[in-house]
Amino acid sequence: MSRLFGSVRARATLGATLVVAVALVAAGAAVLLSLRSNLLGEAGTQAERSAREVATELAVGTPYADLSLDVDDRPVQVVDEDGTLVAASEDLERITGTGVETVKPRPAASPDGTGDAGDTDDADDDDDAGEPLEAGEIGERTTVSDGSATIDGDTEDYRFAAVPVKTEDRGRLTVYAGAPLSAEHGAVNTALTVMLIGFPVLLAVVGWVTWLVTRRALRPVEGIRREMAAITASEDLARRVPVPGTHDEVARLASTTNETLAALETSVERQRRFVADASHELRSPIASLRTQLEVAAAHPELLDLDGAVEDTVRLQHLAADLLLLARLDAGERPADARVDLAALAREEAGGRSGVSVREDAGAAGGVTVAGSRGQLGRVLANLLDNAQRHARSAVEVSVRRDGDLAVVGVADDGEGVPAADRERIFERFVRLDAARSRDDGGAGLGLAIARDVAVRHGGTLTVHDAPAGGALFELRLPAA
Incomplete structure (x- = not known):
C-alpha cells in the first residue's frame, strides 16, 4: 500500500480526486x-x-x-x-x-x-x-x-x-x-439523491481518467529511468535515454539527461586519457632512471650522475604538473590575494636570457588582479618556457590594462602557431611536430595548465600572431 501511494501517479490521482470531491461537495x-x-x-x-x-x-x-x-x-x-x-x-x-x-x-x-x-x-x-x-x-x-x-x-x-x-x-x-x-x-430530496448517486460515479470517472492521463504522461519518465538503470549497470556512458517528441517538461528532462551523460562521458574519457598519457609520460623517465641505477649498481664507474639528476628533476616536474592538474580538476578555488602582474612578470623573467618586460606606463596604480600568486606565476613560467623553446632570439613580456581587464602578453620571434593548432596546443599531452622531443618540448602539460589556471581565475588564454612574426600568448584576467 505504501509503495502504491508512493508513486507520482497514485498521488496525482488521489490529489485530483480529493480536489474534485471537495469542489463537488461545496457546489452541491x-x-x-x-x-x-x-x-x-x-x-x-x-x-x-x-x-x-x-x-x-x-x-x-x-x-x-x-x-x-x-x-x-x-x-x-x-x-x-x-x-x-x-x-x-x-x-x-x-x-x-x-x-x-x-x-x-x-x-x-x-x-x-x-x-x-x-x-x-x-x-x-x-x-x-x-x-x-x-x-x-x-x-x-x-x-x-x-x-x-x-x-x-x-x-x-x-x-x-x-x-x-x-x-x-x-x-x-x-x-x-x-x-x-x-x-x-x-425537489431537495431528488437533488440530494442525484448527488449521492452521481458524485461517486463522477469521482470514479475523474480518478480513472487522471490515472490514465498520468500513466501516459509518465510513461517517458519510466523509459528514462529504465535506460538510466541500464546505463548504470553496464557502465556504458555512450548510451542515451529516449527523448519523447512531446516538447514538454519530460522531453526537456530527457534532453538535459543526455547532455549530462555526454558531459560525464567526456569527463570520464578525458580522465582515462589523462591517466593513460600520464602513465606513458612517467614510464620514460622512470625507465631511464632505473636503467642508469642498474648500470651503476653493476658498474659504479659507468654511473651517469648528471643524467640521473636530469631524469629525477624531469620526473619531479612532471609529478608536480600532474598534481596541479588534479587539484584544478577537483575544483580547487584560487586564493583571493592581490597580485601585481608587472612585478610578477619581472620576477619570472629575471635570470632568463633574451627576455624583456614592457609595462604600461599609463596604468594608474599598477596592473593588479585577485587570485593565487603561485598559480599565476606558474602560468607566466610555462608561457616563458614555451616561448623560449620556440624563439629565435628574443621574448617580450607586456603588461597593460584594457578597460576592466588586465592583459599579459608573451611574444616570441619564432615560427608561430598554425591557425589549425591554436586550440589543440592547450590540450593535455599535446606536442606539435616541431616539439616532439620530450627532452626539449616537455610533456605537453605546460599550456594546458596555463589555460586551466586562467579559467579558474575567471580569465582567458589565447594565442595569436606576434608583431615579430612568432606567437603571441595573451592572458586576460579581471582587474582588481
Missing part, C-alpha cells in the same frame, strides 16, 4: 441551499397571496361564512384581536406554526354569520399593538412561519403567511394562509 451544498431558499421563497409568496385574497374579502365586509377558505385545500385561519379563531378551512383537523392551534372557529358573531360589530372604539384603541391600519385597509407587512397541518386526514408541512386587516364592523383581524412545502421537500 450551495445548489441545495439555493434550491431550498428559492422554493421556500416561492411557497411564502403563494401563502401570502392566499392570505391577501382572504384579507381582501374581509376588508370589503364579506361574512365569515362566505369567505374563500377552501381553495386548493390549503389551511386558512382568521383570528381576531383576542387570538380567537373566528374562521377556518372546513376540513382543517390540526395545525401548528400559526400560534393558534384551534381548528374550529368560535367567532363572536350573530346568528346570520355577519359578525358582531361590538365596540369598535376598543378595537381602535388597540391599533398600537401592531401595524397601524385604517378601516378596510390591509397591512403591508407579512409574517412568515413554518409549521404543519392536517386536512381531511392528510398531514403536510406548510409555510404560513400572516396578513393583518382592519374591518369596520369586526375590528382588527389576522389571516393565516399556508402553502405546502411538499414541492420543496421533493
Whole structure:
C-alpha cells in the first residue's frame, strides 16, 4: 500500500480526486441551499397571496361564512384581536406554526354569520399593538412561519403567511394562509439523491481518467529511468535515454539527461586519457632512471650522475604538473590575494636570457588582479618556457590594462602557431611536430595548465600572431 501511494501517479490521482470531491461537495451544498431558499421563497409568496385574497374579502365586509377558505385545500385561519379563531378551512383537523392551534372557529358573531360589530372604539384603541391600519385597509407587512397541518386526514408541512386587516364592523383581524412545502421537500430530496448517486460515479470517472492521463504522461519518465538503470549497470556512458517528441517538461528532462551523460562521458574519457598519457609520460623517465641505477649498481664507474639528476628533476616536474592538474580538476578555488602582474612578470623573467618586460606606463596604480600568486606565476613560467623553446632570439613580456581587464602578453620571434593548432596546443599531452622531443618540448602539460589556471581565475588564454612574426600568448584576467 505504501509503495502504491508512493508513486507520482497514485498521488496525482488521489490529489485530483480529493480536489474534485471537495469542489463537488461545496457546489452541491450551495445548489441545495439555493434550491431550498428559492422554493421556500416561492411557497411564502403563494401563502401570502392566499392570505391577501382572504384579507381582501374581509376588508370589503364579506361574512365569515362566505369567505374563500377552501381553495386548493390549503389551511386558512382568521383570528381576531383576542387570538380567537373566528374562521377556518372546513376540513382543517390540526395545525401548528400559526400560534393558534384551534381548528374550529368560535367567532363572536350573530346568528346570520355577519359578525358582531361590538365596540369598535376598543378595537381602535388597540391599533398600537401592531401595524397601524385604517378601516378596510390591509397591512403591508407579512409574517412568515413554518409549521404543519392536517386536512381531511392528510398531514403536510406548510409555510404560513400572516396578513393583518382592519374591518369596520369586526375590528382588527389576522389571516393565516399556508402553502405546502411538499414541492420543496421533493425537489431537495431528488437533488440530494442525484448527488449521492452521481458524485461517486463522477469521482470514479475523474480518478480513472487522471490515472490514465498520468500513466501516459509518465510513461517517458519510466523509459528514462529504465535506460538510466541500464546505463548504470553496464557502465556504458555512450548510451542515451529516449527523448519523447512531446516538447514538454519530460522531453526537456530527457534532453538535459543526455547532455549530462555526454558531459560525464567526456569527463570520464578525458580522465582515462589523462591517466593513460600520464602513465606513458612517467614510464620514460622512470625507465631511464632505473636503467642508469642498474648500470651503476653493476658498474659504479659507468654511473651517469648528471643524467640521473636530469631524469629525477624531469620526473619531479612532471609529478608536480600532474598534481596541479588534479587539484584544478577537483575544483580547487584560487586564493583571493592581490597580485601585481608587472612585478610578477619581472620576477619570472629575471635570470632568463633574451627576455624583456614592457609595462604600461599609463596604468594608474599598477596592473593588479585577485587570485593565487603561485598559480599565476606558474602560468607566466610555462608561457616563458614555451616561448623560449620556440624563439629565435628574443621574448617580450607586456603588461597593460584594457578597460576592466588586465592583459599579459608573451611574444616570441619564432615560427608561430598554425591557425589549425591554436586550440589543440592547450590540450593535455599535446606536442606539435616541431616539439616532439620530450627532452626539449616537455610533456605537453605546460599550456594546458596555463589555460586551466586562467579559467579558474575567471580569465582567458589565447594565442595569436606576434608583431615579430612568432606567437603571441595573451592572458586576460579581471582587474582588481
